[in-house]
Amino acid sequence: MQMLFSHHLEPTQKATQIGQTRNGCSSDLGIGESLMKHSPMHSTSAYDVLKKFFDPIKGTDAFQITVMLSRPRARGEMLLRSSDYKDNPIFDARYFEDPEGSDIKVMVEGCKRAVYMSENSPAFRRLGARLSPVPFPPCKHLEFRSDSYWECFVRHYSVSIYHYSERRAMGPKGSPKAVVDSELRVQGTKRLRVIDAGIMPYVVTVNTNGPTIMIGERGVQFVLDTWKTYVSHGAHKPYP
């Protein structure tokens, strides 16, 4: 069994998600090569590290577990690179930089839990699943499976999982974080609505596509209701 760790950005509560991917190894592309191909570590030295890590288990039956930090306390920021709108902005995720250090602790616990379940649950026991004995090269000086080993692994091998939210949060008038009201109107305007994932005041602890579709359905209903009221009151009157 191999593990790949990743997390996405959101504050407030400790929560992890555990996802699983099976890796078919009967083809020429074993787990090592397939993971290296999709790895967050792109440089040549990173490639070498992953090669050392995955080569010993290449060609074996294996699966990976993704431990996700659903609600990190660390907050990233997006900055303008320059006054030229064509320049890409700077994204600084600031992973694991929360002052209390709680994000890294949650991830370490998540890894330990994932390994425990994989080696001890009746279903996985039947398969004889076990953690690959190959330590992650940059962390091999640390006691394998210890908290410090997992911390080193997580710090070296985390990626973002694309569930950004909260950019234009819904909330009560006057709240410093709120951009839209409970009918998704931009505060201080009447006709401008934001209907997308960005209005979630706190990102959900599951994947965001389903909840975003729900926000879309609700938002469309707000628009329809507004126009129905407008038309029934006589379309000659000013917009409400």
Ligand SMILES: Cc1cc2nc3c(=O)[nH]c(=O)nc-3n(C[C@H](O)[C@H](O)[C@H](O)COP(=O)(O)OP(=O)(O)OC[C@H]3O[C@@H](n4cnc5c(N)ncnc54)[C@H](O)[C@@H]3O)c2cc1C
């Ligand atoms: C790589 C990746 C993988 C993901 N995988 C999953 C998954 O497996 N499951 C899951 O639940 N969620 C997944 N998500 C998250 C999910 O896709 C998003 O949460 C969701 O699509 C957000 O919807 P949205 O409407 O807020 O934004 P978007 O879907 O990004 O829609 C924004 C739209 O606005 C358009 N747009 C932007 N600028 C302009 C402009 N100036 N004028 C006109 N149109 C414009 C864009 O083209 C786009 O169509 C994934 C996200 C990414 C990036």
